[in-house]
Amino acid sequence: MVKTNKEMFAELEAFIAEHNNDSAELIAILHQAQHIFGYLPKEVQEFIAERLKISAAKVYGVVTFYSFFTMKPKGEIVINVCLGTACFVRGADKILEKFETLLNLKNGETSADKKYTLTSLRCVGACGLAPVVQVNGKTFGNCTPASVDQILGQYK
Amino acid sequence: MSINLFLNGLPVSAEAGQTVLQVAKENNIKIPTLCYLFDKTTGLTHNPAACRVCMVEIKGRRNLAPACVTEVSEGMEILTNTQKARLARKTNLELLLSDHPKDCFVCEKSGKCELQKLSEDLGVDRLRYEGAMSKSNVPVVGTAYTRDDAKCVLCGRCVDACKQYQEIAVISATKRGFATTISGEFGLSSNEIACINCGQCVKVCPTGALLATNQTEAVFEALNDPEKYVVVHTAPSTRVSLGEEFGLPIGTNVQGKMVHALRLLGFKKIFDTNFGADLTIMEESNEFLDRVLKGTGKLPLMTSCCPGWVKYVEHYYPEFLDNLSSCKSPQGMQAALIKSYFAEKEGIDPKKIITVSIMPCIAKKFESARAELGKDGIPDNDISISVKELAVMIRKAGIQFNSLNDQTYDSLLGEGTGAADIFGNTGGVMEAVVRNAAFLIDKQETDVDIITLRGEAGITRSTLNIGGHQLKLAVASGLANAKLLLDAVKAGTESYDAIEIMACPGGCINGGGQPEHPVDVEYSDILKTRHATIRGIDKKKVHRISAQNSEIQALYKDYLKKPGSHKAHELLHTHFTKR
Numbered sequence: 239m240v241k242t243n244k245e246m247f248a249e250l251e252a253f254i255a256e257h258n259n260d261s262a263e264l265i266a267i268l269h270q271a272q273h274i275f276g277y278l279p280k281e282v283q284e285f286i287a288e289r290l291k292i293s294a295a296k297v298y299g300v301v302t303f304y305s306f307f308t309m310k311p312k313g314e315i316v317i318n319v320c321l322g323t324a325c326f327v328r329g330a331d332k333i334l335e336k337f338e339t340l341l342n343l344k345n346g347e348t349s350a351d352k353k354y355t356l357t358s359l360r361c362v363g364a365c366g367l368a369p370v371v372q373v374n375g376k377t378f379g380n381c382t383p384a385s386v387d388q389i390l391g392q393y394k
Numbered sequence: 395m396s397i398n399l400f401l402n403g404l405p406v407s408a409e410a411g412q413t414v415l416q417v418a419k420e421n422n423i424k425i426p427t428l429c430y431l432f433d434k435t436t437g438l439t440h441n442p443a444a445c446r447v448c449m450v451e452i453k454g455r456r457n458l459a460p461a462c463v464t465e466v467s468e469g470m471e472i473l474t475n476t477q478k479a480r481l482a483r484k485t486n487l488e489l490l491l492s493d494h495p496k497d498c499f500v501c502e503k504s505g506k507c508e509l510q511k512l513s514e515d516l517g518v519d520r521l522r523y524e525g526a527m528s529k530s531n532v533p534v535v536g537t538a539y540t541r542d543d544a545k546c547v548l549c550g551r552c553v554d555a556c557k558q559y560q561e562i563a564v565i566s567a568t569k570r571g572f573a574t575t576i577s578g579e580f581g582l583s584s585n586e587i588a589c590i591n592c593g594q595c596v597k598v599c600p601t602g603a604l605l606a607t608n609q610t611e612a613v614f615e616a617l618n619d620p621e622k623y624v625v626v627h628t629a630p631s632t633r634v635s636l637g638e639e640f641g642l643p644i645g646t647n648v649q650g651k652m653v654h655a656l657r658l659l660g661f662k663k664i665f666d667t668n669f670g671a672d673l674t675i676m677e678e679s680n681e682f683l684d685r686v687l688k689g690t691g692k693l694p695l696m697t698s699c700c701p702g703w704v705k706y707v708e709h710y711y712p713e714f715l716d717n718l719s720s721c722k723s724p725q726g727m728q729a730a731l732i733k734s735y736f737a738e739k740e741g742i743d744p745k746k747i748i749t750v751s752i753m754p755c756i757a758k759k760f761e762s763a764r765a766e767l768g769k770d771g772i773p774d775n776d777i778s779i780s781v782k783e784l785a786v787m788i789r790k791a792g793i794q795f796n797s798l799n800d801q802t803y804d805s806l807l808g809e810g811t812g813a814a815d816i817f818g819n820t821g822g823v824m825e826a827v828v829r830n831a832a833f834l835i836d837k838q839e840t841d842v843d844i845i846t847l848r849g850e851a852g853i854t855r856s857t858l859n860i861g862g863h864q865l866k867l868a869v870a871s872g873l874a875n876a877k878l879l880l881d882a883v884k885a886g887t888e889s890y891d892a893i894e895i896m897a898c899p900g901g902c903i904n905g906g907g908q909p910e911h912p913v914d915v916e917y918s919d920i921l922k923t924r925h926a927t928i929r930g931i932d933k934k935k936v937h938r939i940s941a942q943n944s945e946i947q948a949l950y951k952d953y954l955k956k957p958g959s960h961k962a963h964e965l966l967h968t969h970f971t972k973r
Contacts, residue, residue, distance in 0.1 A: 280579075280580060283579065284579075287579075292563070293562060293563045293564050293566065293579070293588065294578075294579035294580075294587070294588075295563065295564050295565055295566040295568070295577070295578045295579045295587065296563060296566050297579070298566070298568055298578075298579040298580055299566035299567055299568045302568045302569040302570070303567075303568075303569065303570045
C-alpha cells in the first residue's frame with residue numbers, strides 16, 4: 239500500500255512531536271524522514287526546519303554533510319556495493335562494473351523507471367564475507383561477477 | 395589572576411584565560427590571523443582555528459599551536475618568530491591560495507582583501523601549489539549581495555556573524571570535504587532565503603566571496619544619459635564614514651566634501667536623506683501619539699526605518715506586523731517626494747527622474763526593489779548604493795576627495811535637523827520621536843538630550859514622562875537583542891509603548907555598506923568614534939527637533955497639509971507582508 243504525501247508528512251510530524259520538536263534530535267529525525275520518504279526533498283527539509291525552529295540552511299548543511307542522506311529519490315531496489323578496503327582487494331570493483339553493465343547505470347544513479355538504484359559504500363563491517371553487496375538491507379557475501387546475475391535474479 | 399610567561403624570550407605578564415594571540419598583541423607582536431574575529435562591543439568571538447595561519451611555537455610542545463585558541467599558562471615560553479613557525483604559517487597560507495582563483499586584478503575586493511594582505515605580510519613570493527579548484531567561479535547574485543563560492547576560504551566568519559548578531563543563521567556550512575560551501579539552503583541566493591540583507595556577513599568576509607551587489611555602473615550610465623535627470627540623496631550616517639575610504643581618521647565628518655563630490659559626479663540635485671528622516675519623525679510621532687492617546691493602532695509601536703528589521707518581522711514575527719509603524723523609511727519618503735513634490739515644483743516629468751540613494755546599508759537595495767515602494771512599476775528610489783560604492787565612483791571619476799572644499803545640499807529637500815542626524819546611531823530614531831512628541835504636546839522646546847535612550851549596542855529600556863504621559867520605551871540593535879525584546883513582549887513579561895530596532899549592532903553607523911577596516915583596528919573603537927561624531931553634529935545644530943525643519947514646514951503648508959493627511963498617507967506610508 240503506497241502512502242500518500244499527506245500521510246507521510248503526518249507520520250513525520252508525529253515522529254518530530256515524539257522528540258519534543260528538539261533540534262538536537264535533527265539527525266534522528268532526518269533518518270526517520272528518509273525512511274518515510276525514501277529521500278530528503280526540499281519540502282521535507284523545509285518542513286523539518288520549520289518544526290524544529292532552525293534555519294533550512296542548517297538542515298541542508300547536515301543533509302549534505304552525511305553521505306547516508308540523499309536528496310535524490312531512490313529506486314525500489316537499492317543495491318549497495320561495498321568498496322571498503324577488504325572488499326576492494328577481493329575484487330569489488332569488478333562486481334560494481336558488472337552491476338553497471340547489467341543495469342546500464344553508473345554508480346550513484348537511479349534507473350529512469352525508478353526500479354533500481356546503484357550505489358557504493360565503504361565497509362559494512364562484514365569483511366570476513368568480502369566482497370559484500372547489500373540489496374535493500376539484505377547482505378550477500380563472497381560475491382563474484384557471476385553471482386551478480388544470481389542476485390539480480392532474485393529482484394526482478 | 396596574573397601569570398608570568400616568556401614571549402620570544404622576554405618576560406611578560408598576562409591574565410589567566412588570555413590567548414597567546416591576545417598576549418602577543420598587548421606586547422606589540424602581531425600574529426597573522428585570517429579566520430579569527432573578535433568584537434568587543436557585542437562579544438562576538440569567532441575562533442575555530444580553521445585557517446592555521448596564526449601558528450606559533452611553544453617550547454616543550456611537539457606541534458605548533460594556533461595562537462587564537464591556545465591559552466597562556468604560567469612559565470609558558472612562546473616563540474612567534476622562529477623559522478619553523480614562520481614557514482608553517484606561510485605554507486598553510488600557500489595551501490589556502492592553491493584553491494583560490496587568484497584573479498585579484500578583476501576582483502572588487504583587491505586592496506582590501508585580507509588574503510591578499512596576508513600574502514604580502516607573510517612574504518608569499520610564488521604560487522607553490524597548484525591543483526584542482528573546489529568550486530566554480532560563478533557568482534550567485536542577489537539584490538543586496540553576491541556570493542562567489544570560489545573565493546571563499548571557509549573561515550566561517552559570516553556564519554557566526556549571522557548566528558551571533560542576528561540569531562537567524564540563514565547561512566551554514568554545507569556539503570563536506572573539498573566540496574564544502576558556505577551558503578543558504580540548496581545553494582540559493584540571498585533573495586530566495588529568509589535572509590534580511592543586513593550585510594554583516596559581507597562586512598566580516600575577509601575575501602571577495604561576499605560583496606554588496608555593485609550598482610555603480612548603473613549610476614554612471616544614468617548620469618551619462620542626457621534624457622535622465624539624476625537626483626541623489628545621502629543617509630544620515632554616510633557623512634561620518636565616507637572619509638575613511640580616503641584615509642581620513644575614523645568618524646571624520648565629511649558632509650561638505652561628499653556634497654561637492656556628488657556635484658562633480660554630475661548629479662543634478664543633491665538632497666539630504668536627513669530631510670526624509672525628519673519627515674519620518676513628523677509622521678511617526680503623529681502616528682505614535684494617535685496610537686497612545688486615541689488608541690488608533692497597536693502598541694508597542696515599532697519603528698520601521700530599518701529594512702533589515704522590517705524583513706525580519708515579515709519572516710520571523712508576522713504577529714507583530716501591525717505593530718510596525720506604517721511610515722516609509724527616510725529613503726522611501728525622500729524618494730517618493732522627489733518624484734512627486736519636487737518634480738511638480740520644478741516641472742520635470744517624474745519618468746525622467748532617476749533617484750539614487752547613498753546608504754550605509756545594503757538592505758536598502760532590497761527595500762528599493764520592493765514593489766509597494768513605487769508607482770506603476772517604476773520604483774520611487776531607482777538605485778541604492780552603499781558608502782563603499784560611492785567611494786568606488788569617486789575614485790573611478792578621479793575626484794581628489796580630500797582636497798575638495800565644502801558645499802551644501804540643494805534646497806527643497808536638503809535641510810535636516812539634529813534629530814535626523816542621530817538616525818545613524820542606535821536609539822536615535824526613538825530619541826527623535828520623543829523630542830518631537832514632547833514638542834508637539836508642550837508647544838515649546840524642552841530638554842532634547844534624552845540620554846537614557848542612548849546605548850552603544852544591546853538593549854536600552856527607559857520610562858519617560860512626555861507631556862504628562864508615562865511612556866515605556868525600549869531600544870535594541872542586533873536582531874539577537876530584538877528577539878529577546880519581542881519574546882518578552884509576546885510572553886507578556888515586558889510591555890512597552892514604543893520599540894526601536896536596528897538590525898545592525900550599534901545602528902546604521904555599523905551598517906553592512908559601511909567602510910571596513912583592517913582586523914587589528916578595534917571594532918568597538920570604530921563604532922564609538924562614529925557615534926561620537928554624530929552626537930557632535932546633532933549638538934551643534936540650531937534646530938534639533940524635526941518640527942523645526944523649515945523645509946518640512948513648507949512641505950506641509952504647501953503640499954501635504956498636515957501629518958497623517960490623506961496625501962501624506964498616499965505618499966509616505968506603506969504596508970508589510972508576511973513572508
